[in-house]
Structures are given as C-alpha cells and as structure tokens.
Amino acid sequence: MxxxxxxxxxxxxxxxxxxxxxxxxxxxxxxxxxxxxxxxxxxxxxxxxxxxxxxxxxxxxxxxxxxxxxxxxxxxxxxxxxxxxxxxxxxxxxxxxxxxxxxxxxxxxxxxxxxxxxxxxxxxxxxxxxxxxxxxxxxxxxxxxxxxxxxxxxxxxxxxxxxxxxxxxxxxxxxxxxxxxxxxxxxxxxxxxxxxxxxxxxxxxxxxxxxxxxxxxxxxxxxxxxxxxxxxxxxxxxxxxxxxxxxxxxxxxxxxxxxxxxxxxxxxxxxxxxxxxxxxxPNAIRLYCLSAHYRKPLEYDESLLRQALAVWRDVENALFELEHAMQVPADEGSRVADELRAIVDDSFSTFMESMDDDLDTPRAIASLLVPIRAVNRYAAEDMLDGSIAGAVMKRLNDMLFILGLRRADVSMEERARIEEMVRRRSMLRAEKRYREADEIREMLRAEGVELVDHRDRTVWKKLG
RNA sequence: GGUGGGGUGGCAGAGCGGCUAUGCGCCCGCCUGCAGAGCGGGUAUACAGGGGUUCGAAUCCCCUCCCCACCUCCA
CATH class of the missing domain: 3.40.50.620 (HUPs)
Structure with a gap:
C-alpha cells in the first residue's frame, strides 16, 4: 500500500x-x-x-x-x-x-x-x-x-x-x-x-x-x-x-x-x-474520525457527529435487513442476487483502491455506501432473500471489519425476548389492537430496538 | 520569521487533465393503521481571485489574497 x-x-x-x-x-x-x-x-x-x-x-x-x-x-x-x-x-x-x-x-x-x-x-x-x-x-x-x-x-x-x-x-x-x-x-x-x-x-x-x-x-x-x-x-x-x-x-x-x-x-x-x-x-465516532482524510484537520462539531450517526443508521439498517433476509427462502439463480453481487464487488474494489492510496477513508466510506443503499432499496421493495443476502455479506463484512464498524451485539436471550415481543405485536396488529401493539413498539424503542414493518413481516434492529 | 498542509455546492468531503463522487441538510412524493426507519425524485448553475498552457483545467504553470498546524507539554 x-x-x-x-x-x-x-x-x-x-x-x-x-x-x-x-x-x-x-x-x-x-x-x-x-x-x-x-x-x-x-x-x-x-x-x-x-x-x-x-x-x-x-x-x-x-x-x-x-x-x-x-x-x-x-x-x-x-x-x-x-x-x-x-x-x-x-x-x-x-x-x-x-x-x-x-x-x-x-x-x-x-x-x-x-x-x-x-x-x-x-x-x-x-x-x-x-x-x-x-x-x-x-x-x-x-x-x-x-x-x-x-x-x-x-x-x-x-x-x-x-x-x-x-x-x-x-x-x-x-x-x-x-x-x-x-x-x-x-x-x-x-x-x-x-x-x-x-x-x-x-x-x-x-x-x-x-x-x-x-x-x-x-x-x-x-x-x-x-x-x-x-x-x-x-x-x-x-x-x-x-x-x-x-x-x-x-x-x-x-x-x-x-x-x-x-x-x-x-x-x-x-x-x-x-x-x-x-x-x-462507537460507530458514529469512528465514521466521524474517518470522514476526513487523516492528514487534514478535522473540525469537532455536533452536526458532523450527527451526520456520521445518520450514515451509520443506514449501514446498520442494511445489516439487520440482510440478517433477517437470511431466513427468507432463496430464489435460486435470482437476478437480483447477481445484480447485488456486481454492485458490491465493484464497491469493494473501489474501497480497497481508496484504502491503498494513502488511506483515503472518505472515498472508501463513500464506496461502501453504494451497496448499503442498494440493499436498503431492495429491502424497501421487500425483495431480499437468503441468496441475495449471501451474495453481499462477505464483502460487506470485509469492509466493515477494515473500518472497525460493527452493529450492536445481541445475546441469544435478548434475541429470543425481542422476537417474542415482535410476534406478540404482530398478532395484536392483525387484530387491529393498535394501542397495545404501539406500546410494545415503545417498550422496545426505549431499550434501543427499532422495528421496521414490511409487508408480511417485521424486521427489528438493535441500535449500536 | 521558519517548516508543512490547505482554500470544491447551505455543511462535510472525494476527485488532481475530458466521464453524475458521496453523504448530511432542504423540498416533493411513495410505503404505513399510525409513527419511525427506509425508498424514489428534486434542490445546489460548486471548484479563493487573476493570468497563462491545452482541442479541453477544480485538476498543470505563474502571480495575488485568505485559512490552519507545528516551531513549548501535547494524539
């Protein structure tokens, strides 16, 4: 390098x-x-x-x-x-x-x-x-x-x-x-x-x-x-x-x-x-510290931390969507999987090129956001499945490892408890008992767990 | 004074000779029971100023102006 x-x-x-x-x-x-x-x-x-x-x-x-x-x-x-x-x-x-x-x-x-x-x-x-x-x-x-x-x-x-x-x-x-x-x-x-x-x-x-x-x-x-x-x-x-x-x-x-x-x-x-x-x-702080090239001065300002946190939320969202998508039965030879694989490969090579060039982290981060955005787009269209998730996970994880970013850890017990609450809420929603359903959502939010409703399932994410 | 590094859209920040960087923000939609998050579209006529070189410059050359760090302990 x-x-x-x-x-x-x-x-x-x-x-x-x-x-x-x-x-x-x-x-x-x-x-x-x-x-x-x-x-x-x-x-x-x-x-x-x-x-x-x-x-x-x-x-x-x-x-x-x-x-x-x-x-x-x-x-x-x-x-x-x-x-x-x-x-x-x-x-x-x-x-x-x-x-x-x-x-x-x-x-x-x-x-x-x-x-x-x-x-x-x-x-x-x-x-x-x-x-x-x-x-x-x-x-x-x-x-x-x-x-x-x-x-x-x-x-x-x-x-x-x-x-x-x-x-x-x-x-x-x-x-x-x-x-x-x-x-x-x-x-x-x-x-x-x-x-x-x-x-x-x-x-x-x-x-x-x-x-x-x-x-x-x-x-x-x-x-x-x-x-x-x-x-x-x-x-x-x-x-x-x-x-x-x-x-x-x-x-x-x-x-x-x-x-x-x-x-x-x-x-x-x-x-x-x-x-x-x-x-x-931690992730927003890391992104903030890496948002300017390391040899340039970096201004400490709340708006920049807020920006870094917004970027992290996007990344985090994609990670949880992918994790949940792993459980969705894969569509063999999916066109979307191929597309996404191409996007993430391209992003990865730009990422590595940037890192190799005197540690150009701002450019590396910009290239990381391309597949992140793509994942979120497919997630919004409810098009993610196991094969798609598999296509991008490895490369994405490599980039996240290099930047030292990681989403919050969730223990087995915590996971089970969250999923139980999500299940209960889904049932309440099906019965249109929205007030009770919203209470559960609020409870989870209070402990840093956000819910994202998809057409027929709910994705939860623990904010890190 | 010396030694380095800079001046890019409202903000942050890449690019360093020709191809939309990117993100945040803002505006309008979509989705939703609601909300958040997310998605789509739009917005910014961007390159400190002035001269050159070139078919073509934010990118190369010259001049001017401005900013920052270090020269004391400091990450």
Whole structure:
C-alpha cells in the first residue's frame, strides 16, 4: 500500500522486508481521560492496521503508555494519590474507552516505568559514543554531534535556536539539547549510573520501540504535533546509537480542532471519549474520525457527529435487513442476487483502491455506501432473500471489519425476548389492537430496538 | 520569521487533465393503521481571485489574497 511519509514528504509504498509490518504508535500520557483528538489518531492507526491485516500482512503493533511525567505527578499531587496509582487508573479508563470504540488491542502496551533499565542501556550507549553529557540537572543529548538533526521536521537548526522559546539553561551545550535523564529525588524516581532521577520524555519511545520491534521497523507515528520535538529527538537518539535507519515510514495524523483551535487539555476544549460515546455511540465516532482524510484537520462539531450517526443508521439498517433476509427462502439463480453481487464487488474494489492510496477513508466510506443503499432499496421493495443476502455479506463484512464498524451485539436471550415481543405485536396488529401493539413498539424503542414493518413481516434492529 | 498542509455546492468531503463522487441538510412524493426507519425524485448553475498552457483545467504553470498546524507539554 502507499502511505505518505513525513520524512520524505512523499507518498511511498510500504515494503516490509519479510511480510511483517511493525508499527509503533506513540500513545497517551495517562493523567486524564482520553478525548476525541486521541481517538482520531488511534482509530486511524487501528484502520491502517486492520487494512494491512486484511491485505494479508502480519502486523506487529506496539503502543506505549507514558506513565511517568511531570503532568502525572502534578495531577496526582492535586488529587492526593500516588503518581503510579493515578496512571494506573487512567490506563484502565483508556482500555475502557478504546475497547468500546472497537479498537483492536495492540500486541504490546509497554509502559515507561517498566522499561527504565532499557532506557539506561540506551543512555549508556549514547554516553559511550560521546552523544550525551551530564549537567547538575541531568543527562542531555548533544544535538551538535548529530549531523542530520532536524531532518524529520525539516527545521534549520539555526532558526530553532534563534526563536528558541525554551528556557535558557546555561549548563546545556546547546539550547536544543534535550534531557535523556532528569535528576530527581521525589517519587517516582529510580537509581541510575548518573544519579537518581526520572527518564526524559523521548527516550522511552526509543527504548520500547527498539525492544519490541527491532532497531529498524516499518512504521512509526502519532499525532502531527509529535513531529517536533518528540519524533525528531527519538530519531536523533536512536540513529546516533545504532547508526541505522530508525523507522522507514513516519505517519502523522492531523489534529481535531474545535472552532478552529486544536482540541487540547490545556485549552479546556476537550470532548472526552466517554461522553462522546454515550451521545453518539462507537460507530458514529469512528465514521466521524474517518470522514476526513487523516492528514487534514478535522473540525469537532455536533452536526458532523450527527451526520456520521445518520450514515451509520443506514449501514446498520442494511445489516439487520440482510440478517433477517437470511431466513427468507432463496430464489435460486435470482437476478437480483447477481445484480447485488456486481454492485458490491465493484464497491469493494473501489474501497480497497481508496484504502491503498494513502488511506483515503472518505472515498472508501463513500464506496461502501453504494451497496448499503442498494440493499436498503431492495429491502424497501421487500425483495431480499437468503441468496441475495449471501451474495453481499462477505464483502460487506470485509469492509466493515477494515473500518472497525460493527452493529450492536445481541445475546441469544435478548434475541429470543425481542422476537417474542415482535410476534406478540404482530398478532395484536392483525387484530387491529393498535394501542397495545404501539406500546410494545415503545417498550422496545426505549431499550434501543427499532422495528421496521414490511409487508408480511417485521424486521427489528438493535441500535449500536 | 521558519517548516508543512490547505482554500470544491447551505455543511462535510472525494476527485488532481475530458466521464453524475458521496453523504448530511432542504423540498416533493411513495410505503404505513399510525409513527419511525427506509425508498424514489428534486434542490445546489460548486471548484479563493487573476493570468497563462491545452482541442479541453477544480485538476498543470505563474502571480495575488485568505485559512490552519507545528516551531513549548501535547494524539
């Protein structure tokens, strides 16, 4: 597949050397609930991963948790809990949110605090090679020793120095030198060959990505706000040490904006995932996050979520119609089945083509809607049957898998109960006892089950 | 100032040299005991502005204007 590479600023073919695509995603710092901005990045990578899996690659996916950091320590102090407890709590919340968003679990979720030893090894290596030095505050990486520093963000170093907004630290050799290890005595802190302290922010990702994926791997990414300085510094550390290319492909996801401003905790304009979930549900949120190309900014606005939900309702409707149609005796060699098969095959190839072209999800979604619409049309004309449903299910499911969309789960018990109520209502309707029939419909609606009356049967769907 | 990315119908958003993108919204119908959902049809004379190149440009080139992100922690 072809993907834009921030390093070259060009769309390039992803070419894993051995059929395995190794992906490292910079995850979240766990000091608060995750918001829609995080969801976008993580969902985009989830879809990338799902697509690659579907294409037959084996994918090794690693995503870190930054669980030691000044913000965590500050937040813990305010709440009167220990920093690691706070981090643990928000990690649990993270899984809660993203499981509900149907994001596949990574192969590893390394935590910074569990890899301090690995970081020490890297820092020692950098010291030995003369890339790092010690001051009274910590151990720093010296960027002047790194000839190609700035190659990812394409920043001329002189410019950065001139406009440096970072505090001037007289002890550093260069204002752009960054901490590998910061001396500190308070909790949490670890002993190190240079003194007790905590890791700098960037070293954890170098240590953990190389540990789980090797010194060179295929894809490294995150939000585009990580390009500088985070990813730039990771490259500097890692490549200075190994003398090898760190990641082949750098993938960065655009920001979610609120009224034109970036959604950020510091701006107090965040929409937590948990509250968005309760209002729109996982599928609408996923469709919303994928409704714009991943490298473009995405505006957070209720009308867009509403739109995404409307799209999902169409998809969901088609899925339930198909499921019910499976029980309708098939008309052998049905012309409609052939037509629908042609429509869905065509849609599928456009879908895959779009995904292959730098993850063009808006176009992919548009092509998915073609067979959805066709199914709904046949359903409205009461023309669906088992053979038709069979003709489209597989391809449709492939597309839904890649986008990570799925309709609500219905347990056997729930299914039986719903169908019993539907049967009762049908009988009441046959006797024209509409008030009682409507009561049943209302009861079901209250629990998120919608009924669709067809000529001689009623299709129910559980809203997801 | 530097580095990137953009400006497409009421809104969102593909297209990147010739073929209706698509969706939401809105209007009118159909279906229905009613309702919702769905379906059909219609609506938008769309491509920031100005010059080129071309038989033909939203798509290529030049100029101008405007927007956003990053350059500090940040997905």
């Amino acid at each position: 072809r993907l834009y590479n921030t390093m070259s600023r060009e769309v390039e073919e992803v070419r894993p050397s051995d059929g395995t695509v190794r992906i490292y995603l910079c995850g979240v710092t766990v000091y608060d609930y995750s918001h829609i901005g995080h969801a976008r990045t993580i969902i985009v990578f989830d879809v990338l991963r799902r697509y690659l899996i579907h294409r037959g690659y084996s994918v090794k996916f690693v995503q870190n948790f930054t669980d030691v950091d000044d913000k965590i320590i500050r937040a813990a102090r305010e709440k009167g809990v220990r920093p690691l407890e706070l981090a643990e709590y928000f990690i649990e919340q993270y899984f809660n949110d993203f499981d509900r968003l149907n994001v596949l679990r990574a192969d590893h979720y390394p935590r910074a605090t569990e890899h301090v030893g690995d970081m020490h090894a890297l820092i020692k290596g950098l010291m030995d090679k003369g890339y790092a030095y010690t001051t009274s505050k910590g151990v720093y990486f010296s960027i002047v020793r790194d000839a190609d520093y700035g190659k990812l963000s394409k920043k001329p170093i002189d410019e950065l120095k001139a406009g440096a907004r970072v505090e001037v630290d007289e002890e550093k050799l260069d204002p752009l030198d960054f901490a590998l290890w910061k001396f500190a005595e308070d909790e949490p802190s670890w002993d190190s060959p240079w003194g007790r302290g905590r890791p700098g922010w960037h070293i954890e990702c170098s240590a953990m990505s190389m540990k789980y994926l090797g010194e060179t791997f295929e894809i490294h990414g995150g939000g585009e706000d990580l390009i500088f300085p985070h990813h730039e510094n990771e490259i500097a550390q890692s490549e200075s040490l190994t003398c090898k290319e760190f990641a082949r492909h750098w993938v960065h996801v655009g920001m979610v904006n609120v009224k034109g401003e970036k959604m950020a905790k510091s701006l107090k304009n965040i929409e937590p995932i948990r509250s968005a979930l309760s209002r729109w549900g």
